[in-house]
Amino acid sequence: xxxxxxxxxxxxxxxxxxTALAGLLGVRGHVPELSASARNGVVAFSAxxxxxxxxxxxxxxxxxxxxxxxxxxxxxxxxxxxxxxxALWADQSGSLLFWSWILSLYGLAVVLKKWSANRDLMPYVIxxxxxxxxxxxxxxxxxxxxxxxxxxxPVDGAGLNPxxxxxxxxxxxxxxxxxxxxxxxxxxxxxAALLSGRLNDDWIRTTRRWTMLPWLFLGxxxxxxxxWAYDVLGWGGYWGWDPVENAALMPWLVGTAFLHSVMxxxxxxxxxxxxxxxxIIAFGLVLFGTFLTRSGVIQSVHAFTESDVGAWFxxxxxxxxxxxxxxxxxxxxxxxxxxxxxxxxxxxxFFLVNNILFLGAAMAILIGVIWPIISELVTGETLTVxxxxxxxxxxxxxxxxxxxxxxxxxxxxxxATLAKLGRKLVGPLLFTVFITIVxxxxxxxxxxPLFGYALIAFVVATTAGDLYxxxxxxxxxxxxRLFVAFAHLLSRNRRRYGGYLIHxxxxxxxxxxxxxxxxxxxxxxxxxxxxxxTTQGYTLTFEEITGxxxxxxxxxxxxxxxxxxxxxxxxxxxxxxxxxxxxxxxxTEPAIYHDPPLFRRxxxxxxxxxxNNFDTVSFRAYVNPMINxxxxxxxLFLLSTLVTLWPDAKESSVRAHASLxxxxxxxxxxxxx
Amino acid sequence: MAIFVGLIVLAxxxxxxxxxxxxxxxxAVASSSGAVNDLLAQRDGLxxxxxxxxxDFELGKLDGTDYHSRREKYLGRASLVLQQLDRARAAxxxxxxxxxxxxxxxxxxxxxxxxxxxxxxxxxxxxxRVYNEGxxxxxxxxxxxx
Numbered sequence: 001x002x003x004x005x006x007x008x009x010x011x012x013x014x015x016x017x018x019t020a021l022a023g024l025l026g027v028r029g030h031v032p033e034l035s036a037s038a039r040n041g042v043v044a045f046s047a048x049x050x051x052x053x054x055x056x057x058x059x060x061x062x063x064x065x066x067x068x069x070x071x072x073x074x075x076x077x078x079x080x081x082x083x084x085x086x087a088l089w090a091d092q093s094g095s096l097l098f099w100s101w102i103l104s105l106y107g108l109a110v111v112l113k114k115w116s117a118n119r120d121l122m123p124y125v126i127x128x129x130x131x132x133x134x135x136x137x138x139x140x141x142x143x144x145x146x147x148x149x150x151x152x153x154p155v156d157g158a159g160l161n162p163x164x165x166x167x168x169x170x171x172x173x174x175x176x177x178x179x180x181x182x183x184x185x186x187x188x189x190x191x192a193a194l195l196s197g198r199l200n201d202d203w204i205r206t207t208r209r210w211t212m213l214p215w216l217f218l219g220x221x222x223x224x225x226x227x228w229a230y231d232v233l234g235w236g237g238y239w240g241w242d243p244v245e246n247a248a249l250m251p252w253l254v255g256t257a258f259l260h261s262v263m264x265x266x267x268x269x270x271x272x273x274x275x276x277x278x279x280i281i282a283f284g285l286v287l288f289g290t291f292l293t294r295s296g297v298i299q300s301v302h303a304f305t306e307s308d309v310g311a312w313f314x315x316x317x318x319x320x321x322x323x324x325x326x327x328x329x330x331x332x333x334x335x336x337x338x339x340x341x342x343x344x345x346x347x348x349x350f351f352l353v354n355n356i357l358f359l360g361a362a363m364a365i366l367i368g369v370i371w372p373i374i375s376e377l378v379t380g381e382t383l384t385v386x387x388x389x390x391x392x393x394x395x396x397x398x399x400x401x402x403x404x405x406x407x408x409x410x411x412x413x414x415x416a417t418l419a420k421l422g423r424k425l426v427g428p429l430l431f432t433v434f435i436t437i438v439x440x441x442x443x444x445x446x447x448x449p450l451f452g453y454a455l456i457a458f459v460v461a462t463t464a465g466d467l468y469x470x471x472x473x474x475x476x477x478x479x480x481r482l483f484v485a486f487a488h489l490l491s492r493n494r495r496r497y498g499g500y501l502i503h504x505x506x507x508x509x510x511x512x513x514x515x516x517x518x519x520x521x522x523x524x525x526x527x528x529x530x531x532x533x534t535t536q537g538y539t540l541t542f543e544e545i546t547g548x549x550x551x552x553x554x555x556x557x558x559x560x561x562x563x564x565x566x567x568x569x570x571x572x573x574x575x576x577x578x579x580x581x582x583x584x585x586x587x588t589e590p591a592i593y594h595d596p597p598l599f600r601r602x603x604x605x606x607x608x609x610x611x612n613n614f615d616t617v618s619f620r621a622y623v624n625p626m627i628n629x630x631x632x633x634x635x636l637f638l639l640s641t642l643v644t645l646w647p648d649a650k651e652s653s654v655r656a657h658a659s660l661x662x663x664x665x666x667x668x669x670x671x672x673x
Numbered sequence: 674m675a676i677f678v679g680l681i682v683l684a685x686x687x688x689x690x691x692x693x694x695x696x697x698x699x700x701a702v703a704s705s706s707g708a709v710n711d712l713l714a715q716r717d718g719l720x721x722x723x724x725x726x727x728x729d730f731e732l733g734k735l736d737g738t739d740y741h742s743r744r745e746k747y748l749g750r751a752s753l754v755l756q757q758l759d760r761a762r763a764a765x766x767x768x769x770x771x772x773x774x775x776x777x778x779x780x781x782x783x784x785x786x787x788x789x790x791x792x793x794x795x796x797x798x799x800x801x802r803v804y805n806e807g808x809x810x811x812x813x814x815x816x817x818x819x
Contacts, residue, residue, distance in 0.1 A: 007679030011686055018690065036693030044686045051682065118710065201714035266718035267725075412729035413722060414743050420734060466732070473731045493724060 002067065005055025006147045012048040013137035015041055016130050023127035027120075027196070035123040042111045042126055045133060046104035053101045056094065056146050060084050066153040069094050069146050075159040075582065077553045082170035087160050089173045092309065093144040098174075099290065100136035102181045107133070110185055110210070118206055124192030132184060135316050144308045159553050159582040168228035176221030176248060180286050182214025183251055186258075187283035187324075190276050194327045199334050204262050204275065209645060211262075211279075215255040216641045222248055223634040234588030234606045236522060236622035238630065241390040246369050247289030250362045254282040257358035263495070264348045267413055269338025271352065273328065276335070278359070280324045285362070287317045292369070343415025347408055354404045361397040365390065402455040402510070405503055409466040428461035449518040456507050456514075463500045463507075470497070490643065498644025505640045509633025512599075515626030524608060526618040532564075536623040538603055539564040540573075545614045554578035554587070559607055559617055563593055575605045575619070599628035712758040719751040 019041025026034030056069065061080055065071040073087040073094070088094040107129050115122050140146065163169075186207040193203035225245065226238035239245060258278040264271045291313035341349055368385045375383035410416070410424040435457035436450060444450050471486040478485060490497045525533035527542040534540070544560040558576040562569055576589035593603040601623055608618035726747065730740040798819065808818055 001675065003675035004678050004682070007676070008682060011679075011683055015686060015690070022690075033694050033696070036696075037690050040689045040693060044689045048682070048686065120710070198711065200711035201718060202710040205710075205714035205717060263721075266714070267722040269718075410734065412734040413725050414735075415739065416734055417736065420736065424734065469732050470728060473728070493728075495721070496725065496728075 008051040020130035027123035046108040075157040093146040172224040179218025190279040251285040253362040346415040406458040431461040452514040501640035505636030512629025601625040
């Protein structure tokens, strides 16, 4: 099976090169047969990569330790499902293979969905896509092969990194990859638009959903990663501004900017260069993120020379960026805005400011991420920037974004007058003051969280207000129930109202982020059996400890702790510690009590250590207020994005019955006045 | 065995790649299909703008003068785009490779021809909405039309 996989990988490289060339030559030389052959090439490539992935999975399942990938990342003790299979992306070559395979599936989906409707662009899209695939196929064949053999076949493998032995790790990487890799598709369309000279709104219209889907996956990947960190890493938090986290956040931020700015291009014919630039930057950041996580460059500027893939990736990023920016420059004369902005106080101008802020946040993070490299190059000393830098710089930008998020629903496209805006602001500002006072009374006394909650209240007031008043307006005209009016409004204009729902879900998440970051506490205490300590109103009593419990590849030590509040026992927690002898690595297993009323707070308990005969155990207890709002907000984010992604009823009806513009433009069937 | 299967895979790939080259010529890609897509994108953008404009006016974010002048402007652009779309589609229609959906759309447009002649043709004196010849009442505000 692995021989078949190796053969398929070689054929895949040849097919990738052929398809890229056939796509380009077919369209440039007006040979549609060649373009059609390129289309089939994309299908063949995805089939070949599926064979390669299947052969590696087969090797993992059958414990073929002659392969380095299998021997270094799995063992006979490792459960087949899911961890033996997930070992595929624990390996460097395996993760590159996974990248390329997912991209091949995206390519297949694009070809099947868009070939007929976008025949002018598709051969270029295929050429760019398969050019990128050629790079990955080259890497997989010659630089970092998943079929690399061990010199001597071991009897058993080295096992999987214990950190990856968590259910979230079975879904977090694929979701994140779907996000990362998916940004390649809008990039291919953008390059196709530049190469073909078809620089109007066609590529934007075609790629909106193809951008939103990876944006959703990347967002969910980030949230799942946070949840994994919270459940596994045992430091009580979920976001540490780690370079790998930042690597995924940066393209997400740029993608967010793009999803807003495309609306300006669609409506006003402006920001054409900006939008192309954003897609190039987003794809550049995706490649940079892959490079970052695979090269080890952040640990040291010299590390990438030790890695198989670092230098290659850096060269590829340079080629992609130089080529795409050069292409953009050659088309600048054809990318002038159709219309100037009418007013500074307009939605489009505020969208531009929002874009600058999103891009600014991404760049601030990028500077933080590469600071160790810059400092080592300049001073010879590796300096890193920590959470205080990110919290201050990125936090300030996010605050400004919240303010914009609150104001924008009050301003129309084209412009608004200050007087009208002022009148519209009165209600939301009063609500904001009210919520701020309530938050103060409830205990939010520090300036920064209080300011954060005030901003959230403002955004909720203007966004929910717009949803409410729009539904009321429809209700007045159609005499539907308010909820039905809202549902119809949503189904007719998913982008606007679905977007508002996404904003509201982000606000729920933001409530959790502010609460958990500003007010979390932690306390450490060493206890003998029967002893207790109290933290934030919880009394924790150490009752029992048991060692040497077999647990998968590891050995578990587990303590039992009774949790009391107001004299009553409310929970029993069993924090643990798993020692993995094969890797000689201990792992903390936190125990979490979710305090239920309105997701009030979590009690998060870990074992710090114990005396030799288990007489004394040291515990660390974190109390994280409102942290579950983060996960609930994430869930709402998923739902609201799916609602937004769903095809617009109006869109379909417009396509089916294109008639007079005014008939298609109205959301209302019979406005009353 | 694996090498034998590999050769079969290679042969299958060659067939898949070569099939379009030996097949009868695929229908020529109409040069204007890209133009139609561009116009469709413009049309959708204008529809979205008009939809938002109506809603913003309804919610009191725009005053009447601004709303009417902008609406006129965008309706004018939309009419122009529809006319261009009609012409482009007529050219592309000769290709015969259009989807049913597009054909339906062209038919709907042709039926509508003669009505969307420009923004200034017939507009309601009360709310500014464009109406069709023969309409007695405004479909938006119910005002009796001249």
